[in-house]
Amino acid sequence: MSKSIVGTASIYAIGSLITQALNFLAQIVLMRSLSLADYGYYGLSFEVLILLQMVVGGAFRNFYLQLFRNESADVNNLTYYQISNGSLYIGLFSILLYFLYGVGFIISISLTLSFILTSLSLPLQTKMLADNRRVVLIVKDILTSVVSVMTIFVTVKLMRLPVTQVVIVQLIPAVFVSLTYIYRYQKNIFKEFTLNAFYKYAKFKYEPILITFILVFLVNSLHNKLGILYIKHFSELSVLAIYIAAFKFINPTLFIQSSLVSAYMPRFINDKNFRFDHKVFLIFFIPGLAVTLALYFLFPYVISFLNLTLYTNTYSLIKIGTWFILVVFIYGPMSNYISVSGGQKFILIANCFAFSLYLVAALITGVFLTENALALGIVFCFILAECLIGFFYYLYLAKKKMYISFLFPFSLVMILSISTSIFINII
Structure with missing residues (x-):
């Protein structure tokens, strides 16, 4: 770099x-x-x-x-x-x-x-x-x-x-x-x-491209916010507080990814032959993995140090939700490149499809899980949907004949396997 x-x-x-x-x-x-x-x-x-x-x-x-x-x-x-x-x-x-x-x-x-x-x-x-x-x-x-x-x-x-x-x-x-x-x-x-x-x-x-951007961001944002809407309507504010608290610890760590993307943005805009090679992958993957593992293992100590005794139940959500960090680090550069290079319609279609599956999975989760495990199931469905979006972005860039390392899709497969294993063990 x-x-x-x-x-x-x-x-x-x-x-x-x-x-x-x-x-x-x-x-x-x-x-x-x-x-x-x-x-x-x-x-x-x-x-x-x-x-x-x-x-x-x-x-x-x-x-x-x-x-x-x-x-x-x-x-x-x-x-x-x-x-x-x-x-x-x-x-x-x-x-x-x-x-x-x-x-x-x-x-x-x-x-x-x-x-x-x-x-x-x-x-x-x-x-x-x-x-x-x-x-x-x-x-x-x-x-x-x-x-x-x-x-x-x-x-x-x-x-x-x-x-x-x-x-x-x-x-x-x-x-x-x-x-x-x-x-x-x-x-x-x-x-x-x-x-x-x-x-x-x-x-x-009327600007068609603006409407496309709005729809893209709307569908993409609903991936992050569906859980809040679901819990708000089917559970209590106290459960919602636990769910929101979990992401208050997860989302701030994404500033590193945002900083990397912001640094690369001029190249995304000006470099017509940008390559998603293994160096680009490691630049995003290594800090993402470090943050993910740090939050996974250190969260109980952080809660204890901050004396947030009301939020100890948040750890089960963190164990799965923290993998969202790594997913975003992996597909973030792909998403931003596609967006600024004219691929907004594809992003919209990909997010709509993934969101539909997320919604169906969330409804199924609500039927089979107890109210106490509802938030956990929603987080797991969220990770699945985010990984699916990453796969779509990889396929789009590959179809455009851009060079993109196999490490991008392979890492998403590993995250799916790990998060599924954790979810099964907790349930």
Whole structure:
């Protein structure tokens, strides 16, 4: 791996490590201060916001990236576009999510408005990503996390507000930082603003590729969130809290994978003959395996050290769920390359097929497993679906005559075998 990629990945990793550490600290404060039911409610509310960010935010980010890749976009014009089109998509998608998740009306409105405001900086952030201005983006994430931790400490530890108020106040830091960044790095949008320009780019415009991105991210995100929806409707908030807590330990570790992908993104965009050789595989596989095994063996000690006695039952979920980390490390580079190189429709089809099997498997699991084992079965079905997606990406690249090492599919087979064995032993 070249020194430039190592350096870029290191910068992303350090910044992400700081951000994830701060976010993790905030979750620990919440877990230790709230009851299981309250933490389940808090987690459920923010899962709505996370889905908005993953689906609508992710779709618009990739849409803007393609425009910048083709050198056919202006960041101010895209900001106008985001104000109208982005807000419209956020509002429409929010209605669907609030129906599915069943959060309260006030929480629903607060989540929608906060994300509309934070998304105004999305074109600017995407431009910075395309221009490789990584330090500015990292600082933004760190600032948001710092303010968020302070907000949680004040609302939960000092003021001891009800959980609904904690959720609403916690939305403020991201909005504040995003608007501040627009003022700092995009001042010209205020100086050059004209009604004609705003009308030209802010009016609704149907973009087929954007819809494709939304559908791709929606199906892909539902893989991660189906378990939450399933448990929410068929079990209790306390069980949901255990399930959410497990992934609060799993998901933050993915910052390493995100850092590696971010470092490779310029090559994904510009290198038309990229090779997924054994070196690329090992660059992603080795850190993924190290994180997976560390979480698998050290989790009981972490729970004990943090004095999270309410969450000791989470370990059974971790034993299987931690393999999701390695799966993402393996298929992450394939997924991102396919996405930025025009393979969005295939990603959508592959994810739809895998999600359908995941849904059927989850329903079968709910019939044969007890309520106490329901969360465990959902996690196992999730791993199966994620591995299947990885196989689809491998086949796509192989069919495109790209060089891709056999280590990619072979490692997914091994993960399937290991996770199945663990699941059978626990059940």
